[in-house]
Every structure is written in C-alpha cells, then in structure tokens.
Amino acid sequence: MADCRVRRIKLGSQGLEVSAQGLGCMSLSAFLSIPAPKTDPIALLHHAIDSGVTFLDTANSYGPETNELLLGKFLKNGMREKVELATKFGIIYAAEGKREIKGDPEYVRAACEASLKRLDVECIDLYYQHRIDTRVPIEITMGELKKLVEEGKIKYIGLSEASASTIRRAHAVHPITAVQLEWSLWSRDVEEEIIPTCRELGIGIVAYSPLGRGFFASGPKLVEKLDKNDFRKASTLPRFQQENLDHNKILYEKVYAMSEKKGCTPAQLALAWLHHQGDDVCPIPGTTRIENLDQNIGALSVKLTPEEMAELETIGHPDSVKGERYSNAVPTFKNSDTPPLSSWKSV
Template sequence: MATEELKVPRIKLGSQGFEVSAQGLGCMGMSAFYGPPKPEPDMIKLIHYAVHRGITHLDTSDIYGPHTNELLLGKALKEGMREKVELATKFGVRFAEDWKPEICGDPAYVRAACESSLKRLDVDCIDLYYQHRIDTRLPIEVTIGELKKLVEEGKIKYIGLSEASASTIRRAHAVHPITAVQLEWSLWSRDVEEEIIPTCRELGIGIVAYSPLGRGFLSSGPKLVENLTEGDFRKSLPRLQPQNLEHNKSLYERVYDIASRKGCTPSQLALAWVHHQGNDVCPIPGTTKIENLNQNIGALSVKLSAEDIAELESITSAGVVGDRYGPGLNTWQTSDTPLLSTWKGI
C-alpha cells in the first residue's frame, strides 16, 4: 500500500485544546525493554523522518532506559524540531536498589521527576505529562494537586494518566482536567471498553492507545516469539508462552486472512481497527525501522466497513488466553487509591 503521499491528519486530544497527529510514535523500544538499545544516530534519523511524515506526537517516559530514551529525544529535538512536535513523557515508576520497580506519586517526587525530565529532554515545558502508574498508597488527589501546580508554573501544559481505573480517572479529573488517558487497546486487549473508555468519553478525555499491535504479535504472529532477542521483556509475557501461544495463534491467522482480502498487512488492519474506534483515539505504535513506520502510516488509509469491524471483533470475542502482564505489575485493575477524606498520610 502506497504511503508516501499520505498526509497524517490531526485530532483534538481531550477537551482543553491539545492537538496531535492522529497517529503517534511510541519511542520506548528504541532504548529499553525490547532488547538492546538501538543505535542512537539511526533512532534520531527515524524520529526526524516521522516528524517529516506528519507523526508529531512523540511518547516517552523517564523509566525507559531508565532516562536514556528521554536523552535520545532531547538530542533529536534540536535545531528547530521542538516546535514541530507534541512531546509526552511520564513519571511514577522508579527502580529501587534491587532493580525492582516502585510506584511513587508523592508531591516532592512528582516535582523532582518533572524537573529531571525537563533537563534530559532539554526543553522548557512538557506538552503532556502522564502519571505512568498509580501510587495506591496515597489519594490520587494528592498527586494531581502537584501536577496542577506544575501546569500553573508553565512546566507542563496538559496532564495525563496511564493504566488508571475509571474511579481514579474521575477523582483525578475533579482536581484538574485530565487531557488524555493512556491504556493498552488493541484487537487482543479490549478489557478497557467496558468502563474506562466510556468514562473518558463522558468526561471529554482523549484516549492514547499503546501497544495497538499487541506487542508486535498482530504484526508477525508466532514468528514474533522466535525472533525476540535476549533482554526483550516480551519473552516473559503470559500471552506469548507456549501453553497460550497455540490458542492465540488462531487470532493472528484470522486477522491475516482478512488483511489479505483487503490488500493490506495484518499490522495495518489491526492498527486501522484502533483508528476506527473514534476521532478521540490516538494509537502510538512503536518501531525502530523506517519501513515499519511507513507501513503504520499506511493504516490510516485502510477503510473498514461495519461488516469488517464486526468480523474483526468476532475474532477476539472468545478471548485471548493469558494476562497482559506477569504477576505483580500494576495496571488499571489495581489502581484505586485511598479516599482523601479518610487518608492519614504515609
């Protein structure tokens, strides 16, 4: 499918006036979690190419590396590039001395994390600043209160939440408008549709879909597992374990068949499904290759009928086997926090 002439449209994210490219670029895999870090010059070239093609919503986090992905983006956004992009980063996850992740939403930490990200990114202001995971030790209102101050000080423009429950989103939004909620949403991760998506839409909050290609499984199917390198955390994902892979393979095969009929790739079809969920949704597929970036942009020109969407959704109605993450990792299902009225402090 030709992609070179395609102009990436822009959408409003949330109700506060934030505008982004309708498809973003997840930058995590350039530096962390998906095997060894990729060569910095190549990744800077990729980022510049993405912006040239109209992919201007760039997503990172201080935990990617940690820190090295933000440093990479800081280098990539020199020489007039900063003004061309919508820059999103996150705080809230840090590694303890034993390298186990800790979740923190303490106000002093929020402020220190923001200041550190500003320095690494070498910018004066972060466009969209997410709480990456929810600290369940203290009321969400405490964390959002500090983020509100950072908005007032001009250090961040908009506030986001990642992997937050509906009740957490509501309480946060009551303190300061939440512009975007980032969540895993794809043909093989649809649990957010019952309560979280409707809550975001009721409150006028934009939706940023991470892993819209199912961690790469909806691009390559079982071959993904064969090609994972050492250090790639996907090796530990329950859905990609042998006991679950055989069942989940059938999902990919049906996506592949439909894509073949429509003259596109499985990844384009899966990504097009996310795009068709509404103009308040911005998927942020990650890639480290220009050819894959072009393919992802091509998904914007894949048109799906109501019958196509129904057929795709019937594939996942029986359910994907295996959890999204391994045990002990925080998700929206474990993000409720103490009520402010009953909180005694830490």
C-alpha cells in the same frame, strides 16, 4: 513535507492537537531487544516528523532515563516546535530491577524537573502519571500536577493505566486531557468502563501496544526472533508463553486472512481497527525501523466497513485470547484505586 495521510486530531477537550497516530519511543532505547538491522533512532525520529507523525511518547523509566536523553538530543535545532511531547513519571527501577510506584508531591515535582532537564525543554506538552501509586490519594498527586501546569512546566495532564474511579477523582481536581491504556484486538477489557468514562468526561484516549507488542505484525513467530533479554520473553507477559502463544496464533491467522482480502498487512488492519474507533483515539505504535513506521502510517488509509469492523470484533473477542496481558505482579488499572483524600497526612 508532512504525509497527507496523517491527519490531525483534538486529543481531549482542553485544546491539545496531535497527529492521529503517534510514535511510542520506548523501543528506541529500552526493554525490547530488536534484532539488527535497525535504523539510527535520530534518523527514525526525523523521518516520523517529516511524515507527519509528530506526537512523541516517552517516559523517565524508559532506559531508565536514556529515552528522554535521546529525545532531548533530537529536539535541538528547531525540532521542539514541530512535535507534541509526552512523557511520564511514577515508575522507579531500583537495584536488581525492583520496581516502585510513586505519586507523592515531592517526587512528582522532582521527576518533572528532572525530565525537563533531560529533555532540555522548558515545558512538557502532556505529562502522564505512568502508574497509580495506591498509597497516595489521587487528589494529592493531581494537586501537585495542577501546580506544575500553573507554573508553565507542563501544559496538559494525563493518566496511564488508571481505573474509571481514579480517572473521575483526578478529573475533579484538574481536567485530564488524555488517558493512556493498552488497547488492541487482543486487549479489550478497557472497553467496559474506562473508554465510556473517558468519553463522558471529554478525555482523549491514547492506545499503547496497539499491535500487541508486535504480535499483530509478526504473529507467533515473533518470539523465535527475540533476544533472550527481550521482556516479551519474561513471565510478566503470559500471552507470549508458549502454551498461550500456541492458542493465540489462531487469532493472528484470522487477522492475517482478513488482511489478505483487504490488500493490507495484519499490522495495518489491527491499527485501522483502532483508528475506526473514533477521532478521540490515538494509537502510538513503536518501532525501530523506518519501513515499519511507513507501514504503520499506511494504516490510516485502510478503510473498514461496518461489516468488517463487526468481523474484527468477533475475531478479537476476549474469549479468543489465552493469557492475561500482564502477570498479577504488574500494576494495571485493575488495581489502581487510591485511598480517600481524608486519609492523607502530609509529613
């Protein structure tokens, strides 16, 4: 029986309906070294669906590929009809972990075909460009995605970490259903241009890392518990470097104090803040533990007054956070613009 707290929302204006909170599946098989004990991932996925969390988010780069294979295993035996399935293309991990971003038509089609095979499905509900290939005009990438929609291989198109101008250009080729972006109490730069652009165009907003990669669940002590291979210990995430973490703990302490007054956890408060941003917003927190999943669902029952929202806005003011969300080496919406269509020469 689905949990009545997990309401349904319309994501974007093209017809996709999802659970108001999704599940980011990355940590089930990639990048995060979670200390034991953790739940069997298939059991966790079943619990999510039974609780009403039906919007599942993966990518071909998670693992790489193993995350999609895991979901493909889960989706057998009648589960496919119970979920809204999102996956992504565009990030390739080559030898020694070197990353390449691709968006040319041949790759887009090959990536989609490979994901369909790994997931063992005939159609992907929401297919995102994971990162923008700045060498390929977005119109070219979107043209191939439009063909995949027409062929019935994908239902809806999404972008992840795209600038406002990239979103507009893409949407002019084929309607974008959702933009996935990092949005949380300590990552708010998307509020300036990207959120207003999505709302102007009727595009849904999917918030990844809504708990600051676990920061709002565990606070600065999180880093002490991490395995040495956990990517949160890498230099690509400056906020988790010790000097910045010492400063950012003040932010966590303020959220913790407010959550104590509200009778909820800091993680629930951080998620509730996002849920109160509007019915066009779907956070997708990830977890490997059923108790954390249940706690995240509980955020939907946390009600915030306008005064409490204003207090959280002040607590999470960008000036309160030290360190960029990514190092300069990682592609984000800030460097996602592509060449003009007129520059493209098909080979």
